[in-house]
Every structure is written in C-alpha cells, then in structure tokens.
Amino acid sequence: MTVRQDIHSAGIPALCQSCEARHRGVCGALDADQLVDLAKTSSRRSIPSGAELVGDAEVVDSYSNVLSGVVKLTKSLSDGRQQIVGLQFAPDFLGRPFKVESAINAEAATEVSLCSFPRTIIERMMKESPALEHRLLKQTLTELDEARDWMVTLGRKTASEKVASFLLMIARNIDPTVDPAARSATFDLPLTRADIADFLGLTIETVSRQLTRLRTDRVIRIDNNRHVTVDSLSRLEQRSGA
Amino acid sequence: MTVRQDIHSAGIPALCQSCEARHRGVCGALDADQLVDLAKTSSRRSIPSGAELVGDAEVVDSYSNVLSGVVKLTKSLSDGRQQIVGLQFAPDFLGRPFKVESAINAEAATEVSLCSFPRTIIERMMKESPALEHRLLKQTLTELDEARDWMVTLGRKTASEKVASFLLMIARNIDPTVDPAARSATFDLPLTRADIADFLGLTIETVSRQLTRLRTDRVIRIDNNRHVTVDSLSRLEQRSGA
DNA sequence: CCGAAACCTTGATTTCCGTCAAGTCTGCTG
DNA sequence: CAGCAGACTTGACGGAAATCAAGGTTTCGG
Incomplete structure (x- = not known):
C-alpha cells in the first residue's frame, strides 16, 4: 500500500494500479525494491487498434501487462484460415515465459495501452521471487481453464x-x-x-x-x-x- | 542420480522413473528428502479403462502422476453434449492446483496406472520448493499451448x-x-x-x-x-x- | 461354443452453416 | 456535405456433416 504510493508519487509509471484490480497482473507479487527496478526499465505504450504486437515465429524480447483495451491471440493455418485462441483484458500478463519464439500472433483488437518490460528483467525476477512465479502459474492455470471452456463452445x-x-x-x-x-x-x-x-x-x-x-x-x-x-x-x- | 537409486533400492515405489523420461512429471524437481517424504504418502494404483478419476464439481484431495495409459479430461453441457478438452499421457501431472473443486471430469481412457499423493503434501512442498512450482508452471504452459493448438483444429x-x-x-x-x-x-x-x-x-x-x-x-x-x-x-x- | 452387449460401419435423408452475390450503413476525408 | 471505403446485413443456393436407420464385428461371460 505505502510502497505503491511511494513509487507513484516518485513519478514512476503506475505499473500496478490495474494489476491490483483483478489480481492477475504481475506486479502485485513483487516487493518494493523489485518494483522500483522494474519501473526503471518499463515503458508505457499506447497502441492503435489493429497493430500487431507479436508476430508468429517472432523472437519475443519483452513482456507486458495489459493496462487497458483488448488484445487478441490468433493462430493460423497455412492456407490462411484463422482462429482466435484467446483474448487478454486488463490486467492480464502478455507473454509466454521460457520460450523465445512465439507460436502465436498477438494483435491489438481495440486501442490498447501496455506496460512493457525487457524479457531479461522479468526472467531474473522470476528466479529471485517465487511469488512472481506463483502469480504467473495462477494466471496460466486460469487461462488454461478458459481455453478448455472455449473448446466446449467450439466443438459442441x-x-x-x-x-x-x-x-x-x-x-x-x-x-x-x-x-x-x-x-x-x-x-x-x-x-x-x-x-x-x-x-x-x-x-x-x-x-x-x-x-x-x-x-x-x-x-x-x-x-x-x-x-x-x-x-x-x-x-x-x-x-x-x- | 545416486539419490534416485537410493530411494528405489530402499524399496520405495519408483516414483520418478517415467517422470524423467520427458521432464513433465513432478518428481524431478524435488530434492532427496522431499522425495522420501513424498514416497511415504504416495500410492500406486492401477485403474481399469472407463473408471472415473475425478468427477465434475467433486472435491479433489489428491494429485497424481500418470505412469502409464491415457487419461481423458472432459467437460459437458447440461444437455449431455460432451467435449474432451485434453488427454494426459505418462508422465503428465494430473490435478488442478489452487482449486479445491474440479471443473472437469477425468476418466481413464485406457487402463491407467497412477502414482497419487495427498493434496496437502504437494501444496506444502510447492511452498517449500520453487523448483516444483517452476516445473508445474512449465507443464501448465505446455498444456495451454496444446489446448490452443487444438482450438484451431476444433474451430477451423x-x-x-x-x-x-x-x-x-x-x-x-x-x-x-x-x-x-x-x-x-x-x-x-x-x-x-x-x-x-x-x-x-x-x-x-x-x-x-x-x-x-x-x-x-x-x-x-x-x-x-x-x-x-x-x-x-x-x-x-x-x-x-x- | 453360444448369445448378448457394446462397438463399429454403411447408407439414406435432413439440416445447418458456408459460399456467393447484392445491397446498406457508418464513418472518414477532402 | 459529398463521395468513398470498409464494415455489416440480407438473400439464394449448395455442400459438409448431423441425424436416422440398419446391419456387421468384436468381445466377453456363461
């Protein structure tokens, strides 16, 4: 509480406001020092609707929190047929840890604002902070539940x-x-x-x-x-x- | 290596043989003491084809490694339409951490042998051992990738x-x-x-x-x-x- | 070895959704 | 405000898969 206020009053981007809202973002799992570290290397970006965030088979060098807007995750067959395999709303975390190449496409479905950090920072913090890994595991499990729910919709x-x-x-x-x-x-x-x-x-x-x-x-x-x-x-x- | 041999030669069920095979099981992430602890409370079960392992909305009090056979995960609509949302092969981990109630049905598709441990043990070890949580995060991410691949198949x-x-x-x-x-x-x-x-x-x-x-x-x-x-x-x- | 039950295959018919083809609406640019 | 492009709607038609209906196999217990 105090920690977060300090950071924000120090003029550092309000990384965690929306994360807190529904407890799925990354930042809630970090301690004060880590948050300050992260804030130094993070950048807020506003992205127009339709812009591609991560291309298929592209090397991913950053991870992001979705602060507002909707990001669509798509996969395509070679002949162009396309399937949206997930939607990310604020305050979801965007990025696939432990895999350098992305197997999916991420695109802004609406205007989106992101808070991005370099891949290296997040991975280092993940090693240091079990709480962060725990947070990620929870979001991943939630996404898996959602994906499986959607499979019923698609198939039946x-x-x-x-x-x-x-x-x-x-x-x-x-x-x-x-x-x-x-x-x-x-x-x-x-x-x-x-x-x-x-x-x-x-x-x-x-x-x-x-x-x-x-x-x-x-x-x-x-x-x-x-x-x-x-x-x-x-x-x-x-x-x-x- | 030596550790594992000790455990096995001590007559404790060979929890981890198949886990090692494809690095998705639970045990590889544990240290010697933890393995011995786990082995004490674990039980190997052989389950006939068609048996229900976890019912929908049922309280789950144990987690398992699949040692052989295939487990199908299903979800159903209220009118009986059914969708299989995942298949687990050895040496996958079976169980949904952090959620007491299961939202899906797990059933033996073939004859299955499982190595099961009480929920409480795994959750305690997860707190103690970041490596275990890391292992689980990786399997969950892999399952999410598989689920998304399958969504393309189902939808398109x-x-x-x-x-x-x-x-x-x-x-x-x-x-x-x-x-x-x-x-x-x-x-x-x-x-x-x-x-x-x-x-x-x-x-x-x-x-x-x-x-x-x-x-x-x-x-x-x-x-x-x-x-x-x-x-x-x-x-x-x-x-x-x- | 027999018979029943569960599982699988095949055919005829129907239905839902995809395809093709015009239109209409909305919002943008000059 | 006019004109245009992109997004959306609507209709007619056809085809892929569902449904309905037998009939054939495999398996298992007696």
Whole structure:
C-alpha cells in the first residue's frame, strides 16, 4: 500500500494500479525494491487498434501487462484460415515465459495501452521471487481453464449458442460488475464481426445473422454496429447452451 | 542420480522413473528428502479403462502422476453434449492446483496406472520448493499451448483434417520416437470412436467414415478396430491441414 | 461354443452453416 | 456535405456433416 504510493508519487509509471484490480497482473507479487527496478526499465505504450504486437515465429524480447483495451491471440493455418485462441483484458500478463519464439500472433483488437518490460528483467525476477512465479502459474492455470471452456463452445455448440456465449463472455470481462444477479448490461464490442467469426469458428455472415436474430427477438440491441445493450441476460444465458 | 537409486533400492515405489523420461512429471524437481517424504504418502494404483478419476464439481484431495495409459479430461453441457478438452499421457501431472473443486471430469481412457499423493503434501512442498512450482508452471504452459493448438483444429478444420490431426497427435504421443523424419508408425488407439468424436467435435459416424476413407486411400490400416498402422505419415500430414 | 452387449460401419435423408452475390450503413476525408 | 471505403446485413443456393436407420464385428461371460 505505502510502497505503491511511494513509487507513484516518485513519478514512476503506475505499473500496478490495474494489476491490483483483478489480481492477475504481475506486479502485485513483487516487493518494493523489485518494483522500483522494474519501473526503471518499463515503458508505457499506447497502441492503435489493429497493430500487431507479436508476430508468429517472432523472437519475443519483452513482456507486458495489459493496462487497458483488448488484445487478441490468433493462430493460423497455412492456407490462411484463422482462429482466435484467446483474448487478454486488463490486467492480464502478455507473454509466454521460457520460450523465445512465439507460436502465436498477438494483435491489438481495440486501442490498447501496455506496460512493457525487457524479457531479461522479468526472467531474473522470476528466479529471485517465487511469488512472481506463483502469480504467473495462477494466471496460466486460469487461462488454461478458459481455453478448455472455449473448446466446449467450439466443438459442441451451435452457431446461435456460440454467439450468445460470446456476448456473455464479453459482458462479464468488460464490466466485471455484471454479476449473475444483474438483469441487463451495456458494453462496446471490442471485436469486429470478422474477429468474432474467427473467435467462434464461424463466418461473418453467420455471426451477423445470429446477431440479427437476437435483435429481432428483443434479447439485445445494437447501436452503430458496436454498442450493445443486453436487455435480458437471463434469456441470453438460456441461449448460450450453458 | 545416486539419490534416485537410493530411494528405489530402499524399496520405495519408483516414483520418478517415467517422470524423467520427458521432464513433465513432478518428481524431478524435488530434492532427496522431499522425495522420501513424498514416497511415504504416495500410492500406486492401477485403474481399469472407463473408471472415473475425478468427477465434475467433486472435491479433489489428491494429485497424481500418470505412469502409464491415457487419461481423458472432459467437460459437458447440461444437455449431455460432451467435449474432451485434453488427454494426459505418462508422465503428465494430473490435478488442478489452487482449486479445491474440479471443473472437469477425468476418466481413464485406457487402463491407467497412477502414482497419487495427498493434496496437502504437494501444496506444502510447492511452498517449500520453487523448483516444483517452476516445473508445474512449465507443464501448465505446455498444456495451454496444446489446448490452443487444438482450438484451431476444433474451430477451423474440416472433419477429414480433424481425424488426420488426431491420428498424428496420438502417433507422436504414444511413441515419441516418431520424429518428423519417420515414414510410418504403429500404435493402439487409446480412444473409442465415441471418444474420438468427443475430442474432435464430430459424431461417431463422421469419424468412422473418415477413417474408412483413410483406409481405402491406403494412408492407414486398422486391425481389430484398434491397432493402427500409418503407412504414410507424410500423406497423413498433408491431410491434417497443417 | 453360444448369445448378448457394446462397438463399429454403411447408407439414406435432413439440416445447418458456408459460399456467393447484392445491397446498406457508418464513418472518414477532402 | 459529398463521395468513398470498409464494415455489416440480407438473400439464394449448395455442400459438409448431423441425424436416422440398419446391419456387421468384436468381445466377453456363461
């Protein structure tokens, strides 16, 4: 608490504000000295929507915390078919430890702000600080759980269930106050129809048709193609296949 | 080396033999004292094919190393649709740290032998030994990579590509000597057609038809519905969608 | 060795979603 | 504000995989 205030009042970028929020970031696991060290070599960057952060088969020399925005992780087949294999929201950690080459592509889905540190620093700190490694293990386990949940959606749900599941997932991630008891929610879609299709293993036409159906059935409203209002979270849940 | 020999010659179950093989097990990360401790509380079990190891929403009080056989991890929708979200081969670690309740089902796909330890022991050792936590982080990252690879298969490949990808994956896991240069491979399918369908997000009929096609195209042979000979790994790779 | 059960294959038919092809809407630039 | 490009929607059509329905194999217990 005091530590963090000191750092921030010293004019060092507020590395950890958002990390704290949902306990998935890196910084919460570090002690005061380490935080100061890290802050010296870290840099905050604002990245426009659509920019590539990490290319496939590219050497990764830095790790980042996502401070705001949404990063999409994609994999492609040789003929161009693409699949989004994960979305990272603030305050997720971005980077694959212990592997120099990236097997996936990371791209800013919205405007994104990142706090990046050199690979070497993080790896050194990981050796020194079991707490940091512990934090990373927890995030990795959470991501594995999410990936496996999504495998059920990809393998076993219908197009209409997939789209409903997607909207629910976004609603819960964008606005974590959407608890199970809430009756409605509002958010901006962080993905285009093409991205949603790549996430769900569908085509953009099918995604569009399903959204239209949800609209005509009065489950959701969409303004300007982006701004979504879920009028009935419970009916959306019913359609998600659970 | 010496340590391990001491333990084994002392009549303590050979916890770590298979762990060593591919460096994904738990034991390699422990020191001599810890290994002896662990061996005292561990038990080796042989489990028949089809037995449930961990039920959904069940409290997990033990962790295990898979010593032989194949364990399937499944998730189900409320209406019974099922998806296999992972397969664990020896010497994988089985168990989800930091979570008392399991969100997935674990079932023996073949006859399985396990080496199990109480939850409390592992968690205590994890606190004491950063090396163990490091080992777990690495396995978890590997599983995450595998899950993401499989998401591409589920979301973007055709039925025929899915079946080819599956056969290749099994060939590489059952017999790790199948290197890229090999031209053929032989193995027993660890899964029934129904399991394969649940793994690939298909129906058993579609799986069966695709296997038949691979057979008539002379890419594979199948004896007794189980014993597979891949005559041309390269042609199988071509059909896997890469 | 027989019979039953579980597992697998094959064929006919249906359905959902992908493909192709116009349009419409939104936001941006000059 | 006009015009344009990119993103989205909608419709008609076709095809891949699901569903429905038999029939064939393998395995296992008696």
